[in-house]
Amino acid sequence: MGIVVQKYGGSSVATVEKITNIAKRVIERKEAGDSMIVVVSAMGKTTDGLISLAKSISDKPNKRELDALIATGEMVSSSLLSMAINNMGHDAISLNAYQISIQTDGTYGKSLIQNIEDRVLNKYIDQGKIIIVAGFQGISDDNEITTLGRGGSDTTAVAIAAKMEGVCEIYTDVDGIYTVDPRIFSDAKKLDEISYEEMVELSSLGAKVMHSRSVELAQKYNIPIYVGESCSDKKGTYIREVNKMENKPITGIAVSDADVSITLEDINYDINMLSDIFESIANKKINIDMISQTAPSNGKVSLSFTIPEDEIDECINILGGFAEEKNITVDRDITKFSVVGIGMKTTSGVASKIFRLFKENNIQVKMITTSEIKITCAIKREDKGEAVNVIAREFNL
């Protein structure tokens, strides 16, 4: 019997009734002999509520203060879950980021975890206490509250499992990982297991089940993650090292409407300028995803890339230093459509098959990027449903 780190998402702790149910399940597990550490997200839509409160004060809330504000959501849910367990006669203790010293790099809104103290955790484990940790947050070297970005509680759970050498279980409102989001493609199949690599790609490409950073972290420390539905006994999906002789070419499809594309036209072809542009954007911690650049013509090139929609204003500001306003265009009508599969490494012709299907179905491809295990296309939003349908059926997802 070892250490089990469970994480419950916002919808799983949205009401007092749900919190009470989780308390029961945690106690059962503890009574079966496991040492329990439970990471919780904020209740239901709490984080959204706090953000809109901040936005009602300022269009661009101070980032330090926004982090201090939204971190309270997980403090509330962790105290309540601990209360519920105590009320059932078991010994639980809620701990926040200060108390277990979840040290981060100090970036507001998307901090990386640098270290977690195991002293306090071990102390309470040794005392037989059930530990409830406020997810999503950490403390910088200067004692500042910094949050880990949306879905950061997954990362909290994996980091604690890595540090404490425990198993990691992520409980959510879906019962596992599907080949395609079932809300988009109702015939999607649930996977028994998926490799870290594939899950990282699917997560970062828009599949909402897991925070991609948490999967990368799990891969780094080789921590298997079980993803299942809260308070259900349905079998979920394991994310872990998958060593099969043969793989299907495609494991899953991810789609995302969260990005926009920016194109800089007719900029002078200068290798320094390109790196300057991307460095300036990176300095603001804006994640660029797809990048494509035309071949130089008359010393000029056009450059397109995608960024998260909510970073658009900041990005345009930065680009103002590199190109004239008339040469910067923004396309908000894109959906990122990605197919992911380790099998692509060994199966040729996947890309050509996809492009042929797109052509036959009149789906226009605006941008393309590929890696060893994925192909991503930017397409029009209105084509999303059809693209998913066509590809999922073809590859039997």
Place this chain on the structure above:
Amino acid sequence: MGIVVQKYGGSSVATVEKITNIAKRVIERKEAGDSMIVVVSAMGKTTDGLISLAKSISDKPNKRELDALIATGEMVSSSLLSMAINNMGHDAISLNAYQISIQTDGTYGKSLIQNIEDRVLNKYIDQGKIIIVAGFQGISDDNEITTLGRGGSDTTAVAIAAKMEGVCEIYTDVDGIYTVDPRIFSDAKKLDEISYEEMVELSSLGAKVMHSRSVELAQKYNIPIYVGESCSDKKGTYIREVNKMENKPITGIAVSDADVSITLEDINYDINMLSDIFESIANKKINIDMISQTAPSNGKVSLSFTIPEDEIDECINILGGFAEEKNITVDRDITKFSVVGIGMKTTSGVASKIFRLFKENNIQVKMITTSEIKITCAIKREDKGEAVNVIAREFNL
């Protein structure tokens, strides 16, 4: 130009509009040259909301977790006020109890402040920042969140003013200290000043304007407190050392319905038992207020005392160890009626005048306690209004 510590209560930060107004006033004061430290309570009824959330999980929520839960209310309001000031182009920073190390004795729900670090406060004052402090809370030696009890943000403000040698201003929804609560006696007069001693008595006797511990603390460090209405230019009341040749016999009246009386009848007269009873109650941090004991007769005495109504169950539990159930009676129908005035020290006959007026008006007195500057009677709740009226008119309050 020195350090100004302002405190804004829950109703003063209840909405985004109110927070924005306070931000403007704080900035004006800062621009006039003062170094500003602002302590805030939780927004509106937030604390009550969190407590009822806890109560929906457990009738008797774990005290540690309850403190961790309700402390989030002030973290929210302090971040929002800092955001609002930043949004107006001024430099503000919110700080919680961990960040400025507000050290307490570790008692959950009613902690005493032991010390406040001035290093962090001085650092940000030197940088010209407006500091916003989450009131009502501190950290124990074990890094546990502990709250200071209802109204504790007043104490936070006074303690910071004492440490930083600043002036202290408490802003609330009333425009100063009145001789009697104007909701009970509409002709009550506002005081320009009141002594610490009188304010301590009035606060602890039920006047809701100030937390009595905060006034004691101010007296100890000789910090004058200004009490005024948020966002109003009406003149408020100073609480400070008052050195007048002559004082009116009575400065104010306080009434409180928050207490109940407990009577133990026919207990064996034994000096050890009395101290054992009060020690057991004190160990549970239950504050006993009025105490009266009959003279021994046949080796038996009766003992009455008042306690806060919400402590009644715990208190009855303790008393079960000392007396039979049939000998313990609880009277919930009491109002504590107190008159307070430094002038009583030098004016005789105040008590006799009050009792004569009560008799003439058929107001039954159930218990009496007195000190040098106050007389407190327990009366029936239904007599409250008349008692206030009769005494306030007689003493021209």
